[in-house]
Amino acid sequence: MTNGLVLAQLIDQAExxxxxxxxxxxxxxxxxxxxxxxxxxxxxxxxxxxxxDMAELRELLGAWRDAKRSAAKALIGWIVRLGLALVLVGLAVRLGFGAWVK
Known part of the structure; x- marks a missing residue:
């Protein structure tokens, strides 16, 4: 039973x-x-x-969420760049470009 229904019943009883x-x-x-x-x-x-105070807290919470989102995007970007760099190094070694470095 919801509180609104209980309240309505109590009002009816009192009336x-x-x-x-x-x-x-x-x-x-x-x-x-x-x-x-x-x-x-x-x-x-x-x-x-x-x-x-509540408005400032909401603003602070919004800024925190934006910062977390930006940090996550930056981390994902760095991981993707690192992966692509490793793929390029692997291709260079595979194709024999490693000898050019020596």
Whole structure:
């Protein structure tokens, strides 16, 4: 059972017991806002600078991902170049160009 369904059933039960639907919805909304505020406070994100901090963290994470991607591409490029160089050396030796070096 999802939380939304449980909440809807609880509201229905309270309304059947005589509570006003508008009052119940207001209580649920206030409880949700209070819970969200508590969760943000526990994470240390309750102050006005939290939005800026989160934006900076997202930017930093994006830069980190870009750096990892660039490093991986560079590594793959070097491996391919090394492989091609080895193939060329092998062909040179196979075709007898090794004697030119001596």
């Amino acid at each position: 059947d017991a005589g509570a006003d639907l508008v009052t119940l919805r207001a209580i649920v909304e206030e409880a949700g806002e209070l819970g969200a505020a508590r969760a943000l406070a526990r994470l240390g994100l309750e102050d006005a600078a939290a939005a800026k």
